[in-house]
Amino acid sequence: DIQMTQxxxxxxxxxxxxxxxxxxxxxxxxxxxxxxxxKPGKAPKSLIYxxxxxxxxVPSKFSGSGSGTDFTLTINSLQPEDFxxxxxxxxxxxxxxxxxxxxxxxx
Amino acid sequence: EVQxxxxxxxxxxxxxxxxxxxxxxxxxxSDHYMDWVRQAPGKGLEWVARIRNRAKSYTTEYAASVxxxxxxxxxxxxxxxxxxxxxxxxxxxxxxxxxxxxGDSSLFYxxxxxxxxxxxxxxx
Numbered sequence: 001d002i003q004m005t006q007x008x009x010x011x012x013x014x015x016x017x018x019x020x021x022x023x024x025x026x027x028x029x030x031x032x033x034x035x036x037x038x039k040p041g042k043a044p045k046s047l048i049y050x051x052x053x054x055x056x057x058v059p060s061k062f063s064g065s066g067s068g069t070d071f072t073l074t075i076n077s078l079q080p081e082d083f084x085x086x087x088x089x090x091x092x093x094x095x096x097x098x099x100x101x102x103x104x105x106x107x
Numbered sequence: 108e109v110q111x112x113x114x115x116x117x118x119x120x121x122x123x124x125x126x127x128x129x130x131x132x133x134x135x136x137s138d139h140y141m142d143w144v145r146q147a148p149g150k151g152l153e154w155v156a157r158i159r160n161r162a163k164s165y166t167t168e169y170a171a172s173v174x175x176x177x178x179x180x181x182x183x184x185x186x187x188x189x190x191x192x193x194x195x196x197x198x199x200x201x202x203x204x205x206x207x208x209x210g211d212s213s214l215f216y217x218x219x220x221x222x223x224x225x226x227x228x229x230x231x
Contacts, residue, residue, distance in 0.1 A: 034217045043204055043224050044152065049217040087152055091217050094168045096154040
């Protein structure tokens, strides 16, 4: 199975900050990488697919990059509604696998 | 607006069975691959199963942890997805999410939409 490693597992940031989360795959997954946001008690929400393509309705403050094994999610100008847990997932190979999550908290 | 609404969850004893359903609207259901994803209390996301569309002969994929115990199926005429779960274990306790998946430019399928989830509790 492909292991997805996210870092950091948690971070504290202030409103207005720029935040970067990394996700590393244990094997090459080309650009078949998605990012999700989950707020406490809520279902996940899809943000990005194909490493860098925004899902419809997702604000452009979110951006993704990377290919192969190393990927990043960047959130510009962090707002209160952005404080959540973020997950990456590879969809290149079965079984599909998620990273462990990155919890973004308010400093 | 895409809506995915799960039902059928609840409490079941270890070794028991349960069938989850997901009613879809706001999308051309028959075009999409469909997934089940679960989340144990306080834990991360775990992909459970996928069923492809009619063009791909409704073929299925499973996580090793559920293979042989769970069966994913769909009824395109009713825009519905199912997960039949047998031989349930305590570690199957989780929120189960129905998800619809779309193809990217290279025709690899990614999760695009999520249901609100349905809780399955396996306990004696």
